[in-house]
Amino acid sequence: MEIKGKKAVVFGGASGMGRASAELLAARGADVAVLDRPGSAGADVAAALGGRFHPVDVTDFEGTERALDAAVDSLGGLHVSITTAGGGSVQRTLGKGGPHDLDAFRRILDLNAVATFNISRLAAAHMSRNEPEDLEDPENAAGTGERGVIVNTSSIAAFEGQVGQVAYSAAKAAIAGMSLTMARDLGSLGIRVVAIAPSLFETGATDRIPVETRAALVKDAAFPRRLGRPEEYAKLALAIIDNPMLNGQCLRLDAGQRFGPR
Structure with a gap:
């Protein structure tokens, strides 16, 4: 999908990987919300991009719908949705204090998997109203053309969760696992879905x-042996948007790292 002139929303866009994605999208000519x-730095970030900030708690699912509707109205449409919002906690399945707290497990699922699905389903509804973008491919004559791209954020913990990450691993595995099914659900509409699974990022x-702890955390990476940088996530997100053959998968962004048990 051609990025210039497209309308994009970035959930978690006030900092880190989300901010870097919003900045790179704007630099490439997209209109970004x-x-x-x-209370985040979202208003300042949006102002610097010439866009708008919409406060949202992604675990307030009805509030998320209202915030996304407002963002799409301000943009005048929606072609790209990037979600980096999420988080985790540390608790073993069975610890010294007893079994893992069930409400805590549900909160992590809500914050990551349910919130990501909610954003994706709502974004897809907006994207479905777009006129399809011509892929300029004569072999795609039977297709509908491209209407949108959804980029979600998993984690390599989805595949190699460490001790105490059971809730986080389950939530991020759900984001990785829904990518292909969601892409199949939305394929006839010309909407692509891809997840990114980062390792530890700054x-x-x-x-x-x-600093010494950081070195130990990335010692098993192939290269480079350092934390990832937010702009490296943003580069992959934009490559996904740009390349119509990237669809229905979860891409590791991890410098060849595999988490050990601790």
């Missing part, structure tokens, strides 16, 4: 990790 928590969640 930033959606993030109230975000607000990792800022407090000491």
Whole structure:
């Protein structure tokens, strides 16, 4: 999909990988709306991009629908949705204090898997109203053309969850697992769905990790042996948007790293 002139929303766009994605989209000529928590830096980020900020708590599912509707109205349409909002907690299936708290497990599923699905289904509804973009491919004559791209965020913890990550791993595995099915659901509409599974990246969640600890966390990476940078996530997100053959999968962005059990 040609990025210039397209309408994009970025959930989690106030910081980290979401902010880098919003900035790169805007630099490539897209109109961008930033959606993030109230009290975040979203308003400043959006202002710098010439876009608008829409506060949202992604675990408020009805509120998310209202915020997305407002963002689409302000943009005048929707072609691209990127979701990086999410988070985790550390708790073993059975710890010294007893079994994993069930409400805590549900909260992590809501924050990651349910919120991501909610955003995706709502974004798809908006995208379905677009005029299809001509792929300029004579062999695609039987297709409908492209109407939108949905980029979601999983994690390599979906595949190699560490001790205490059972809720987070389950949530991120759900995001990876829904990609192909959702792409099949939406394929006849010309809407693609791809998830990115990053390793450890330089975000607000990792800022407090000491330098020596960072080195230990990435020692098993092939190359480069460092935390990923938000702009590297953004580059992959834009490559997904640009390339119509990327669809229905979860792409690892991990420098060849595989998490150990701890």
